[in-house]
Amino acid sequence: MTEPSGKIVLSGHQYGKAENRVVRIVRDSPRHEIRDMNVSTCLRGDFAEAYLSGDQSKVLPTDTQKNTAFSYAKEVGTESIEQYGLALARHFVDSVAPVSGARIEVEEYAWSRVYVDGAEHDHTWVRSGQETRTAAITVDADGTWVVGGLKDLVLLKSTGSEFHGFLEDEYTTLAPTNDRVMATSLVAQWRFTRTDIDWNETYLGIRDVVTSTFATVHSLALQQTLYQIGKNILERYPFVAEVRLSAPNKHHFEYDLGRFGVANANEVFHADDRPYGLIQAAVSREGAPAAGPAWDGYAGWLA
Numbered sequence: 001m002t003e004p005s006g007k008i009v010l011s012g013h014q015y016g017k018a019e020n021r022v023v024r025i026v027r028d029s030p031r032h033e034i035r036d037m038n039v040s041t042c043l044r045g046d047f048a049e050a051y052l053s054g055d056q057s058k059v060l061p062t063d064t065q066k067n068t069a070f071s072y073a074k075e076v077g078t079e080s081i082e083q084y085g086l087a088l089a090r091h092f093v094d095s096v097a098p099v100s101g102a103r104i105e106v107e108e109y110a111w112s113r114v115y116v117d118g119a120e121h122d123h124t125w126v127r128s129g130q131e132t133r134t135a136a137i138t139v140d141a142d143g144t145w146v147v148g149g150l151k152d153l154v155l156l157k158s159t160g161s162e163f164h165g166f167l168e169d170e171y172t173t174l175a176p177t178n179d180r181v182m183a184t185s186l187v188a189q190w191r192f193t194r195t196d197i198d199w200n201e202t203y204l205g206i207r208d209v210v211t212s213t214f215a216t217v218h219s220l221a222l223q224q225t226l227y228q229i230g231k232n233i234l235e236r237y238p239f240v241a242e243v244r245l246s247a248p249n250k251h252h253f254e255y256d257l258g259r260f261g262v263a264n265a266n267e268v269f270h271a272d273d274r275p276y277g278l279i280q281a282a283v284s285r286e287g288a289p290a291a292g293p294a295w296d297g298y299a300g301w302l303a
């Protein structure tokens with residue numbers, strides 16, 4: 001076999017400031033509001049000489065990107081993470097000459113108000129839930145793409161799930177079942193076709209579709225449930241082009257209490273966190289606008 005002997009070139013590059021922990025408190029009334037975010041900026045453009053010769057003349061420092069992310073939390077506000085990310089991405093593309101494209105990835109951590117004497121407190125919160133809301137915004141000369149999402153949404157149903165009729169070979173030991181616990185920690189992302197959207201209302205609506213579908217579909221496999229979640233989102237929201245889902249199967253095995261003379265009819269389980277099945281699906285709308293760079297991530301560029 002002949003070894004490749006072609007010229008060595010810089011075949012791709014991007015850079016930015018990852019995981020800026022930006023917290024915005026709105027204090028324009030006695031009742032404060034909080035937006036708690038993890039913001040990553042990524043710039044794409046004419047930066048090759050920084051890699052090839054160390055010439056930094058076209059490089060906007062990552063420290064500057066960090067400062068911009070914090071300042072924009074006040075300048076443009078944080079009504080939603082999508083609105084904030086769009087403004088930040090457009091700033092870098094429109095205002096920094098060497099930048100031809102920008103990607104902003106935002107995670108939002110939810111807080112709930114503390115109750116004091118039965119009433120919500122105006123300026124005290126407690127972290128709520130495990131799920132994290134996400135958004136990824138890409139802007140370049142060809143257009144604008146927004147992907148909303150969530151991750152770490154832990155769901156469990158104690159029945160209404162089966163798994164049988166699967167392919168078997170000499171290594172198969174799994175027993176079929178028509179009644180099992182189904183649990184997962186869901187990652188879901190959805191690609192929008194436009195930007196004139198009530199981002200917060202849409203997020204809550206899609207989250208409701210996810211949880212209600214998981215609950216009500218009598219599942220013959222986690223794969224079936226994921227497809228139905230994606231289908232239901234697309235049917236409810238015509239401005240969503242595609243849904244991508246990733247779901248580890250968080251196995252719950254019925255524990256053998258018969259050894260102790262104790263009956264166990266699907267009531268006591270061993271929750272096994274690894275290894276786990278990892279089920280993934282993409283559900284899309286035929287004829288929808290092309291994805292372009294919508295799914296070209298920053299942190300996962302080398303994954």
